[in-house]
Amino acid sequence: MKLLIDEAVSLLREAKAKHGDKLVYSCSLGSQGMVLIDLICRNHLNIRIVTLDTGRLPQATYALMDAIRERYGNVLDILFPDSKAVQNMVHEHGVNLFLKSVENRKLCCQIRKVKPLEKALHGMEAWITGRRKDQATNRAEIAPVEDDPVYGLKKYNPMRNWTEKDVWAYIREHDLPYNTLHDEFYVSIGCEPCTRAISMGEDPRAGRWWWENQDTLAECGLHVSSLKAPKGECESGDGI
């Protein structure tokens, strides 16, 4: 565990030293996100932490935002979608458009997640993610630092060598706040209507957009560049 922590902190320090205020951590508030927030705050790394409030998050996620604020102070920069864009989308397609087609689901993710993230990344040089190699087979080759051609940034992956077990060991050892939906067999927690608990042995991604044909559920898209998926595709896993 000490090696994993040292490796992660060292990469975070390197990123901060290279990019200063042009570095941002996009946090999904998942379990590895709790570790990263703790490492950033505990080591006074002064890295900007952003998270997305899509407007459709579970109450447990909002409770977690409060718990983070209570523990670390006002460290979360919460991003919101453009209200006019949401209004137009809902006017045209309805509030639950994502249930009607894959295209609608992608549109909803584009407006509620991808666009606000793009705005936050604008003018940045680098971003940090909580991606781990063990989250999906197509993440097996995550490097410490990658080029992100979609956003034109460097992408740092300090959690790449952590397993889920390591993450939870750290959370327990340091008594970190976490999303209580994890206790109800939710693995990847995103928007409330698009996230469900999974059964033992099920692919973690089965908890997201489960009503769609599984072939269309390529890994979800806030980290599309490393997966060569189309821009704006919405991902599961590390992204919200």
Ligand code: SF4
């Ligand atoms: S996860 Fe669902 S509700 Fe959230 S932005 Fe995507 S389609 Fe919309």
